[in-house]
Amino acid sequence: MGELRTIKLTINGVTREGRAEPRKLLVDFIREDLGLTGTHVGCEHGICGACTVLLNGEAARSCLMLAVQAHGAEILTVEGLATNGKLHPLQEAFWEHHGLQCGFCTPGMLLAAYDLLRVNPSPTEPEIRAGLSAVLCRCTGYQGIVRAVQAAAKRLRAAG
Numbered sequence: 001m002g003e004l005r006t007i008k009l010t011i012n013g014v015t016r017e018g019r020a021e022p023r024k025l026l027v028d029f030i031r032e033d034l035g036l037t038g039t040h041v042g043c044e045h046g047i048c049g050a051c052t053v054l055l056n057g058e059a060a061r062s063c064l065m066l067a068v069q070a071h072g073a074e075i076l077t078v079e080g081l082a083t084n085g086k087l088h089p090l091q092e093a094f095w096e097h098h099g100l101q102c103g104f105c106t107p108g109m110l111l112a113a114y115d116l117l118r119v120n121p122s123p124t125e126p127e128i129r130a131g132l133s134a135v136l137c138r139c140t141g142y143q144g145i146v147r148a149v150q151a152a153a154k155r156l157r158a159a160g
């Protein structure tokens with residue numbers, strides 16, 4: 001094993017620390033060292049988007065970064081979306097509108113949708129499709145996902 005580096009970051013509002021080799025990917029650090037396995041790893045090549053997290057407030061592929069590069073960063077993963085045991089409106093909408101089948105892409109879809117609604121609270125359908133285009137789903141045909149994002153956007157706007 002190579003030299004280990006200390007990595008300290010804030011993830012889902014909690015400060016965490018771990019030690020990892022400089023070559024370790026951020027997604028592997030999140031899953032293996034921090035035990036947050038909600039972030040999925042599919043292609044490890046930046047293609048599928050399953051590993052999407054919010055890094056310092058913006059969507060990022062955690063398979064295209066080294067864990068050491070995230071030292072000092074603030075990260076949001078799918079585990080951080082629900083608050084006090086209540087699902088985030090996006091999670092509720094995915095459930096209600098059949099936005100998932102196998103669920104493998106879902107963590108990435110939710111974080112990509114979260115990022116989209118952060119910058120555009122009233123997206124049109126083409127804007128939703130463009131906003132989610134960086135995450136690939138093998139199951140759903142995207143209809144349910146798009147409906148879910150539309151419903152969540154409406155709910156979030158109503159909540160102010």
Ligand code: FES
Nearest residue numbers: 042044046049063
């Ligand atoms: S695992 Fe990161 S884009 Fe596929």
Ligand code: FES
Nearest residue numbers: 101105137138139
């Ligand atoms: S729900 Fe299976 S890959 Fe999207």
